[in-house]
Amino acid sequence: MIVQSPTVPESQPLIEVRHLKVHFPVNRSLTGRPRAWVKAVDDISFSIRKGETFSLVGESGCGKSTTGYALLGMLKPTAGELYFEGRPLESDDEEGRRVVRRQMQIVFQDPFASLNPKMCIGESIAEPLRAAGTPQEKIPGRVADLLDMVGLHRSYADRLPNQFSGGQRQRIVIARALAMQPKLIVCDEPVSALDVSIRSQILNLLLKLQQELGISYLFISHDLSVVRHLSDRVAVMYLGHIVELAETTELFDYTVHPYTQALFSAIPRIDPDQKGKRRLILQGDLPSPLNPPTGCPLCTRCPHRLPVCETALPPMEEIRPGHMVACFRASEFCHPSART
Amino acid sequence: MSSSMSQSSGQESLRPRPTLASAVRKTVGSIPSYLWIFIAILLGFTVMALFAPLFAPNDPATQNLLGRMKAPGSVIRGVTYLLGSDELGRDVLSRIIYGARASMCVAVLSVCLSGVIGILAGLLAAYYRGWVETVVMRLVDMMLSIPALLFAVITVAVIGPGFINVILVLGLTRWTRYARVVYGQALSLMPQPYVRYARFVGTPALTIMCRHLLPNVFGQVVVVATLEFGSMVLFEAGLSFLGLGVQPPTPSWGAMMNVGRHYLDTAWWIAGFPGLCLFLLVLSINIIGDHLRDRLDPRLR
Numbered sequence: 272m273i274v275q276s277p278t279v280p281e282s283q284p285l286i287e288v289r290h291l292k293v294h295f296p297v298n299r300s301l302t303g304r305p306r307a308w309v310k311a312v313d314d315i316s317f318s319i320r321k322g323e324t325f326s327l328v329g330e331s332g333c334g335k336s337t338t339g340y341a342l343l344g345m346l347k348p349t350a351g352e353l354y355f356e357g358r359p360l361e362s363d364d365e366e367g368r369r370v371v372r373r374q375m376q377i378v379f380q381d382p383f384a385s386l387n388p389k390m391c392i393g394e395s396i397a398e399p400l401r402a403a404g405t406p407q408e409k410i411p412g413r414v415a416d417l418l419d420m421v422g423l424h425r426s427y428a429d430r431l432p433n434q435f436s437g438g439q440r441q442r443i444v445i446a447r448a449l450a451m452q453p454k455l456i457v458c459d460e461p462v463s464a465l466d467v468s469i470r471s472q473i474l475n476l477l478l479k480l481q482q483e484l485g486i487s488y489l490f491i492s493h494d495l496s497v498v499r500h501l502s503d504r505v506a507v508m509y510l511g512h513i514v515e516l517a518e519t520t521e522l523f524d525y526t527v528h529p530y531t532q533a534l535f536s537a538i539p540r541i542d543p544d545q546k547g548k549r550r551l552i553l554q555g556d557l558p559s560p561l562n563p564p565t566g567c568p569l570c571t572r573c574p575h576r577l578p579v580c581e582t583a584l585p586p587m588e589e590i591r592p593g594h595m596v597a598c599f600r601a602s603e604f605c606h607p608s609a610r611t
Numbered sequence: 612m613s614s615s616m617s618q619s620s621g622q623e624s625l626r627p628r629p630t631l632a633s634a635v636r637k638t639v640g641s642i643p644s645y646l647w648i649f650i651a652i653l654l655g656f657t658v659m660a661l662f663a664p665l666f667a668p669n670d671p672a673t674q675n676l677l678g679r680m681k682a683p684g685s686v687i688r689g690v691t692y693l694l695g696s697d698e699l700g701r702d703v704l705s706r707i708i709y710g711a712r713a714s715m716c717v718a719v720l721s722v723c724l725s726g727v728i729g730i731l732a733g734l735l736a737a738y739y740r741g742w743v744e745t746v747v748m749r750l751v752d753m754m755l756s757i758p759a760l761l762f763a764v765i766t767v768a769v770i771g772p773g774f775i776n777v778i779l780v781l782g783l784t785r786w787t788r789y790a791r792v793v794y795g796q797a798l799s800l801m802p803q804p805y806v807r808y809a810r811f812v813g814t815p816a817l818t819i820m821c822r823h824l825l826p827n828v829f830g831q832v833v834v835v836a837t838l839e840f841g842s843m844v845l846f847e848a849g850l851s852f853l854g855l856g857v858q859p860p861t862p863s864w865g866a867m868m869n870v871g872r873h874y875l876d877t878a879w880w881i882a883g884f885p886g887l888c889l890f891l892l893v894l895s896i897n898i899i900g901d902h903l904r905d906r907l908d909p910r911l912r
Contacts, residue, residue, distance in 0.1 A: 345811050369813055377811065379804040387805045389826035395805070399812040447808075 283357055284318035285454055285487050286342065291315050291351035293334070293341050297561065309560045311337040313511035314351070316587075319455065319487050326490040326498045326519075328534070329508035332560065335491045338508075339457040342489065343375050344368070356454075373403055376448035380460040382440035386432040393428030396447045403451060417446040421476060438469035445476065449484075457489045462497060474501055495538050499523055504593075507531045510560060510568040513587070517594040527596045527604045529553075529573050567598070575600055646902055649895035656892050660711040667705035668693065671862050675700030680878040695880040698870065703880055706862040707888055713851075713863040714892070717777055718843035722836050724782030729789020730832060734820045736790070737797035748794065751787045759784050760849060767855040777856050781846055785839060792835050796828040830907040837900035841893040848889055864889050 293312040296305030312334040319325045327335040340346040342353060344360065353360040355371050376399070379385045386395050393414045400410055415425040421442040432440055441461060448456050458477065462470040474497065480486060492498050498505055499519060506516040507530065515528040526532050532551040553572045558564055564571050570580040577599060585597045598604070642650075659666050669690060678687035678700040685692045687700075694704040736747040754762075766780045800806055800823070809819045850856035851865025859866065864885040871882025 343811060345807065373812070377808065379808070381804060385804040385808065387823050387827070390822065394822075398809060398814060402809075402812040402814045451812075 285321045285356060286319040286489070287352075287354040287357075288318065288338075288342065289316050289352045289354070291338065291341060291353065292349040293337050293346055294349040307561055310511050310563060311560065312341065312348075313563075315506075315508070315511070315513045317506055317513065317516060319489060320503075321454070321487055322481065322485045323503040324481065324488040324490050324501055326492060326502035326505045327508055328492060328495060328498050328505060330493060330534075330557065332557070333508040334511040335508050336459050339377070339459055339489055339491050343377055343457055344372055345377075373399070373451045374454045375457065376451065376453040376455070377457045377459060378441070378444050378448050378461045381464050382437050382444055383432075383464075385444045386440060388432055391429045391431055392435070392443045395432075396428070396443065396450055399447065399450045413450065414446075417449055418443075420449060420480065421446040436469075437465050438472060441465060441469075441473050442476065445473075445480070449480065452484075453486065455487045455489060457491070459491045460493070461490075463492065463494060470497070477501070495535065507534065510558065510563055512568050512584075512597065513595075514569070514598070515594075515596050516587075517591075521591065521594050525591065525594065527590065527594070527601050528569075528598050529575055529604070530569050532604075575604075643902075646899065649898045652891055652895040653899065656711050656888070656895075657715065659708050660715040663709045663712055667702075667708045669702040669705045671701060671705040671709040672860050673701060680874060680881070682878075683880050694884045695878065697867070697881045698874060698878070703867075703884055706867060707864065707885055710862040710864045710867060710885060711888070711892075713774070713857045713861060714844050714847055714865075714889075717774070717781070717847040717857070718840050720778045721781035721785065721843050721847075722840050724778060725784075725786040725839065726789050726832065726836055728782065729786035730793050730825065730828075732786065732790040733793025733795075733828075734797055734824055736794050737801060738816060738820055738824070747790065751790050754784065754787045760846065763846065763850060764853065764855060767850060772850075772855045772858055774857055774861075777847060777850055781843055785843070785846075788835055788839060789832060792831050793828050796831055797824045800824055800827055834900060834904040834907055837896060837903055841896035841900065844889065844893055844896070 291312055292310070292314055294308040294310050296307075297309055298306045300306055315334075315338065317325070327338060329335050337346065341348045342360075348361070355374070358371060360368065360371060386392065393411070396414045396417055397405075397410045400413060405413070411428070414428050418425050418427060423439065423442055423446070427435075432443070435443065445461075461477070462473050465473060477488065478501065481488065488501075490498065490502060502519045504516065504518050505522050506513045507522075507528065508514070509530045515522065515526075515531045517525075522531070523535070526535055529551065530553075533553045536551050551574070554574075555572045558568075558571055564581070566582050567573070567576070567580040567585050570576050573580065579599055583599075585599045585601075587595045587597045588601060589595050590601050675687060675690070675696065676699070678685070678690070678692065678696050679698055681687055681692050681696045681700075683693060683695040683703075685695065687696070690702070692702055692704070694702075694707065697703055697706070732747045732751070736744040762784050763780045766784070767776060770776050770780075797820075806819065806823050809823055847856055847863070848865030848868070851863040852869040854866070854869065856865055857863040867885040868882045868889075871878070871880075871885070874881055
């Protein structure tokens with residue numbers, strides 16, 4: 272599944288996110304001054320290598336989609352730096368930024384709302400081409416090629432979206448994302464709105480395209496089985512923070528952070544040997560992002576909390592090669608006896 | 612990962628594309644029978660207005676002072692007055708047929724003008740938000756707080772009556788309904804992924820408004836336009852009734868009713884028949900408009 276791009280030096284990641292913060296003002300006073308902020312994304316850093324699938328997982332509202340939108344420039348980050356192939360995404364001039372942004376694309380969750388119902392699909396696919404100033408005579412051929420790439424018949428270009436099923440529409444959306452030959456596609460829960468029977472087809476299509484074109488994916492999902500199947504590396508998010516980040520197999524085999532353990536123990540298992548195994552179930556509810564806990568974001572619900580957890584934010588530490596955890600007790604949980 | 616599987620499964624059966632003929636047949640077939648009556652009335656008035664010279668038995672401006680205020684069906688000097696004659700001996704039927712021209716013409720043009728202004732205002736307010744939204748929508752509120760007819764009367768009184776002026780006044784006072792409907796609908800479309808995507812790839816604002824927002828609010832606009840069309844016919848009649856609309860000698864239903872009201876006790880047909888026509892036309896338009904609204908409004912389906 273892991274695609275090695277031969278030409279790329281390992282030193283330069285495709286995307287680098289440093290200390291990204293996205294805060295939304297809420298509850299403005301009469302003068303328009305915000306009284307409170309929702310810290311949707313609060314100081315996260317990660318990088319995406321070329322040709323890799325990087326997954327962000329976490330429950331609803333943890334900031335994973337916000338991260339994706341900020342990366343694409345659909346939201347303005349409050350703070351932090353974003354780099355695309357080493358070039359800063361924020362400080363460039365308007366035109367330069369747009370050219371860089373063309374190499375990043377998005378596939379939304381809802382294939383029904385992703386396509387204008389009054390526009391034929393060929394036009395929808397051509398939209399990024401037109402916006403980039405592609406000459407008119409080149410567009411029909413390119414649209415037909417794109418339909419081919421996603422496994423739809425070339426002649427469908429003049430059909431309206433309501434003639435297609437959800438899976439077919441998601442193929443169209445993927446074709447549109449491919450139009451500008453992007454280096455990164457942000458997949459915002461691309462299969463969670465689809466029937467289970469269609470999911471694997473779409474996921475396989477994404478994998479096939481990655482192998483053929485060497486695209487990187489930022490895969491946003493809460494479906495852990497999909498993430499495990501598809502990703503090279505996974506970051507677990509909780510309340511706007513990344514709590515654990517590792518290669519997929521490493522993360523699933525050596526789960527360290529209590530939140531990740533809780534998340535993974537929510538995966539239904541049918542293996543009878545694991546029946547008696549202790550599951551970690553968190554107590555209480557997700558704290559309001561308006562009023563997050565001071566210190567570790569999990570400290571209100573964590574069964575292993577120490578007094579220090581309530582006052583200080585645990586730093587990200589590399590406890591095994593490539594395995595980053597933000598927990599004061601990470602070294603204890605990493606001990607083989609504590610493995611889940 | 613069998614990529615061959617994903618290849619073939621994308622070609623799963625496509626829902627059949629409706630042909631134009633079958634779409635038309637389906638639409639026509641679903642019109643309830645009572646509605647055909649009103650469609651016929653509306654079409655009848657439209658044809659009558661378009662080809663007035665072919666339908667009118669007499670010249671609408673020819674006076675016949677010996678044949679004044681004759682009852683419907685009278686024959687004076689070999690001229691049959693099917694719907695009677697007015698205070699100057701002019702044929703009421705011919706004047707109604709020519710009067711339909713003024714009514715429909717003013718209504719169509721002012722609906723178009725107000726529609727264009729309202730759609731533009733609504734789209735701009737919903738797309739740009741911020742101060743544009745504030746200015747446009749507060750202006751709409753201000754316009755709505757003034758009774759439209761009063762506003763029209765004052766404006767016509769200032770700039771003078773006449774065909775063009777009536778259209779301008781109606782167009783510039785009645786755009787607010789379109790603006791509100793378009794604004795509300797477009798606002799709900801803005802966070803849709805396909806609009807966000809268009810903005811993300813840098814599609815120009817005007818293109819987004821014309822190709823993404825407008826086609827998806829147009830059904831609502833058509834409904835408002837139909838209902839507004841009825842109001843416009845009434846407004847034109849009202850202004851003409853007050854002597855501020857289409858000026859004599861051009862016949863207009865409102866002006867005919869205004870003159871006719873002096874003779875209601877002796878010659879009811881002078882005001883009665885234009886009034887009846889006005890009633891039938893506006894009723895038909897409103898019933899068709901209501902039907903369209905029920906059909907096109909997804910919330911009511």
